[in-house]
Structure formats: structure tokens, C-alpha cells
Amino acid sequence: RGEVDLCFVGADRVTRNGDTINKVGTYLKALAAHDCNVPFYVALPFTSFDPETQTGAEVPIEERSADEVTHMQGITENGARHIVRVVNPGSPAANPAFDMTPACLVTGYITERGLMGVQDLADAPASVATLERLPQQ
Structure with a gap:
């Protein structure tokens, strides 16, 4: 534009x-x-x-941890930190x-x-x- x-x-x-x-x-x-x-x-x-x-x-x-792109974290309703996987287990991931x-x-x-x-x-x-x-x- x-x-x-x-x-x-x-x-x-x-x-x-x-x-x-x-x-x-x-x-x-x-x-x-x-x-x-x-x-x-x-x-x-x-x-x-x-x-x-x-x-x-x-x-x-330099490669950073694949966990940074395969997992996300958040706060539950009771204030606890919770980490969840957002890809299938064993999925390859690169994190340059x-x-x-x-x-x-x-x-x-x-x-x-x-x-x-x-x-x-x-x-x-x-x-x-x-x-x-x-x-x-």
C-alpha cells in the first residue's frame, strides 16, 4: 500500500x-x-x-529448546501455572x-x-x- x-x-x-x-x-x-x-x-x-x-x-x-514451540503455558482459574502440549507427542520441531x-x-x-x-x-x-x-x- x-x-x-x-x-x-x-x-x-x-x-x-x-x-x-x-x-x-x-x-x-x-x-x-x-x-x-x-x-x-x-x-x-x-x-x-x-x-x-x-x-x-x-x-x-543456535537452536533453542523445542519445548518453546511445542508447549504453551498459562494460568488456571485457581492461579496455578499450567503447561500444555500443543502438538502431537513426538512431533518434530525446530526453534532457531x-x-x-x-x-x-x-x-x-x-x-x-x-x-x-x-x-x-x-x-x-x-x-x-x-x-x-x-x-x-
Whole structure:
């Protein structure tokens, strides 16, 4: 409906090729932005850039307890906490804490050194310590 001009998110980690690791839901936001032709930016301090890791596929994704998605809790009429299963016993469940947004969905990266593109990340020195010694643009 044209109500969103741009979307930006934070990042826990950005790899050399620009893949972004962040909380679950980031990838879905990027897909929605792409589908609606809305620019999608990732804001990060340079300390979150990981030049040693080439792609997001190399990053292990933390899994949280499956119980968080297979069970719900509530309070009974008498005030007691009660946990109930909401799926059949033995149902498989995944509960990742993070997801990976591919660089092809990212318009740019907002850093303390300014706006960067994917190629800027690929061309960055292989060490964040080296980056911190570079003059500000």
C-alpha cells in the first residue's frame, strides 16, 4: 500500500559476502521488503562484521529448546501455572534463535564509517583491527 519507505534492522554478525545473521524474523522482513520493492538496510557496528567468515552458510545457528514451540503455558482459574502440549507427542520441531538473510536481499549496510555496499564489505581488510585504524571517510 506504499506506507513503508524503507526497512532497517540490526545485525549480530555480517559475513564477508554480506550475509546477515540476526534474530529470527529478519529474513522474513527482508523478503517482505524485497517483494514490496522497499529498500532493506542492515545497521551494524563494524565489530559485528566478520571478515574471516565468507558466507552465512558457515555460521552455526543456535537452536533453542523445542519445548518453546511445542508447549504453551498459562494460568488456571485457581492461579496455578499450567503447561500444555500443543502438538502431537513426538512431533518434530525446530526453534532457531537466529536466521540468515542473504546479501542479495540487502540494499546496504549502515556503519559508523558510513553507508557500505556488499562490494565494500568484500574489499574490506581481513581484520576488524585494521579497519579500526583506517581514517574515517
